Amino acid sequence: MEPDTQKMGRRERHKAVIREKLVDAARTAFVERGYLAATHNEIADAADVARTTAFNYFPHKKDFLVAILADRRAQIRATMTRILDEQRSIMDTLRAAMREFAAWFDANPKLTRALSRATLQSGVLLQPDYYATSDLFGAAIVAGQQRGEIRPEVDATLVGRLLMDGYLGVIYRWAADDRAPSPEQDLVRMVDIVVEGIRVPDMDGRTSR
Structure with a gap:
């Protein structure tokens, strides 16, 4: 940036x-x-x-990487903020976010893979602010609770961290294989699995969509 x-x-x-x-x-x-x-x-x-x-x-060499990743986090924050402002359903919000992130990875595969590998090799995962993006996922869960889509007793902060962990896991596995297809499908499936377990059920017992 x-x-x-x-x-x-x-x-x-x-x-x-x-x-x-x-x-x-x-x-x-x-x-x-x-x-x-x-x-x-x-x-x-x-x-x-x-x-x-x-x-x-x-x-230190990792300071270059920290600066590069800070720019990427700013892009993620801007994307999440825009999508949250659109007030979609919780599922549509998170799916839309993951699809946009995947589109960036698909457009810049060499860069994304290089930065993902560098992150694992450098130790920046231990930086206290590395997982700050999870707060944005948590904010999406809070918005879902306010609309009655997500069970009120659910810990939004914890779910945000779980979504962040799932997001990073998908990306790191994708980055490890130069022949891997777009991570979009796995990112969306991850969202579906996590959110399915915390949504408010309909009258017939099915979770709302």
């Missing part, structure tokens, strides 16, 4: 441009060489900045 340089002073704009060049170079290096093989030096060279500058902006 490119910085909004129009709201910055000259010094801040310069720093933002350098940072973005380094992030772009790191993204390319992770795709072309893999996270483990990519180095600070080659990222700095590709960004056409001094190596000491690269270390000043990103002291």
Whole structure:
């Protein structure tokens, strides 16, 4: 995600441009060489900045990945917020979100696979904010409860985390196999399985859709 340089002073704009060049170079290096093989030096060279500058902006290699993933989380947040604002049913909301995420993966398979593998190799899974996206899934569950679709006693935060875990599991398995088809079907099935168990039953005992 490119910085909004129009709201910055000259010094801040310069720093933002350098940072973005380094992030772009790191993204390319992770795709072309893999996270483990990519180095600070080659990222700095590709960004056409001094190596000491690269270390000043990103002291550790995983810091590049954290910045790249932060951009992706911002995209996910924007997508989820837009879909939640459309006030669809809980099932339609989550299915629509998963289909949009899958479409991004399908459009950028090499990048997505590279970043997924890098995430597992770098240890950023242990970052405390890595799972913040689960709050958006939890918000969808709360909206479903408010509409009477989801049982009121259900812990929305816990279900949000479960959906996040399922989402990541599907993506990591997909990323491990270069020949795997689109993850869309598995993502939608995961949503169906999770939500089916927490929906309010109809009068005839069937869960509402």
